[in-house]
Amino acid sequence: MPQVLEFKLPDLGEGLTEAEIVRWLVEVGDVVAIDQPVVEVETAKAMVEVPCPYGGVVTARFGEEGKELPVGAPLLTVAVGSVEPEPSGSTGAAEAEPSGSGNVLVGYGTGAPPVRRRRVRPEGLSAPVVAPVAPAVAVAVVPTVPVVPAASDGVRGPVAVVSPLVRKLARQHDLDLRQLAGSGPDGLILRTDVESAIRSGAETPQEAAATDQASAHPVGERVPLRGVRGAVADKLARSRREIPDATCWVDADATELMAARAAMNGAGGPGAGPKVSVLALLARICTAALARYPELNSTVDQEAREIVRLPGVHLGFAAQTERGLVVPVVRDAHARSTESIGAEITRLTEAARAGTLKPAELTGGTFTLNNYGVFGVDGSTPIINHPEAAMLGVGRIVPKPWVHEGELAVRRVVQLSLTFDHRVCDGGTAGGFLRYVADCVEQPAVLLRTL
Incomplete structure (x- = not known):
């Protein structure tokens, strides 16, 4: 049975802690080879093509182009195992490698020959689930957005949180993410939602009044230092x-x-x-x-x-x-x-x-x-x-x-x-x-x- 493996943004060296997704090189359903570049990211130092250490079928991608991810955050998931060729337009079966190279930097791969980009049709599955590895094989569904499990007290259901930084910030301030209504697409909880909740819970009346007064004045353009x-x-x-x-x-x-x-x-x-x-x-x-x-x-x-x-x-x-x-x-x-x-x-x-x-x-x-x-x-x-x-x-x-x-x-x-x-x-x-x-x-x- 195929195994779904998660590939995280690797440590790109030289003390780099984050990278911005510039361009995805694969789609969900594509067949990738070991050490095939799957995403182009921009670090504080250079543009880097990141190769995937696994061979198989891409089942999910995490992060849109332009999004900044910390090192260790999920990039994509790959179903590792035998895959069947598409009914039409294919010349032969491709065998996905059962294990990865362990290499994640460009130029340090195993040298496995690249395969022709091919997509497995995700028929019979509802969005945003992953593409099946083979028609007769059931593959574990990996959601494109990590979620916090629902509590047994019935407060609220699963909470959509993409960024590990958001979850870390909430933990640092003992904030229950289940109590927040996300302002992002489909209720996605953003960092601004967490920061707003932290301020509302920590500010004194005088601080709140000062914040309101400051917000009444126009502010200059903010350019992120990244x-x-x-x-x-x-x-x-x-x-x-x-x-x-x-x-x-x-x-x-x-x-x-x-x-x-x-x-x-x-x-x-x-x-x-x-x-x-x-x-x-x-x-x-x-x-x-x-x-x-x-x-x-x-x-x-x-x-x-x-x-x-x-x-x-x-x-x-x-x-x-x-x-x-x-x-x-x-x-x-x-x-x-x-x-x-x-x-x-x-x-x-x-x-x-x-x-x-x-x-x-x-x-x-x-x-x-x-x-x-x-x-x-x-x-x-x-x-x-x-x-x-x-x-x-x-x-x-x-x-x-x-x-x-x-x-x-x-x-x-x-x-x-x-x-x-x-x-x-x-x-x-x-x-x-x-x-x-x-x-x-x-x-x-x-x-x-x-x-």
Whole structure:
């Protein structure tokens, strides 16, 4: 007899606790193979296709597109067992696997070949029940909405509650969900229903009056801090809370750097490879500077009260996308050439804009480069990307009056700013790092001499 197994939203790693359903890839009644992607979700870091560890027939889906689910919440149920092909349009029987792979992340499946998407007709069953596995086999009905069993005292019948967070919130406040009338579709109890009940039971008359008075005034638009925006907010707040940061800055004449870049891109003629970007040059300068000042390529273990100097440079760079600010990481940047760094920056930037970055490509950075000059601004005081120890900010490169070789001239000038964790070094080290970067910008030969 088929067994109905529940597949829950897996832990997607890197401390992620929730994900938003972007697009379902299967329907109720579809036959799925082990490790076949069944839903596309958006986490605080990336878009992820989640594969199902079971093979069989999809009997129920939990959550509509656009709904946010916590890790561990039910995603779908699968009837595992032998299924018969559809009477028409099928070429052969499909055998559903009796057990799952245990893998739930894209790229870590068993490699079972995908099967043609096929649906088992849910004839003879009433909504919203699941599709039968075979015409002659009875399958346990799994409702699409989890319910709280009815009490024996006859107070009320089953209560529709989708979100585990709603049930948890009710338990924390000793609230009986059977006493609530849900405001959602078909009486579904929403979080706002629970919060309203909590307020009505806990507020004093004075608090209730204040609430009524506040509600009489117009309120501004509320934008949820979730997804990428929520993750960025949490990280920036933690950085400000935990890291005693300081910032130093310097103006540098970037005329020679821009001339060197033009010469690089002009050498070899057509077909000589991709152009070298300013960001790639600055990234290579940073890796050289970090080799001279390794204190800034570190992190702080506050519990052990130790500074941990890291052996390699994993260089993060800030990238603005439609989903918000993300920081992809160029792995082992210290071992790459300028061309290699530039190619990886291009690849990661394209993936960031497409929303296809993997969590591993957004974590593990040891130092961050932030080119905010692309927004047309000269300077800023960067906030350190916790738990790193420093961030270099780069403003726009613009023509300005500048004293060059004792004469006033129009030169291409850029402002560089370094925010650093004052626990890992003093101002002398930070100033030395920034001065070296500025010297390489002003005289690229300095970088060649130290390579």
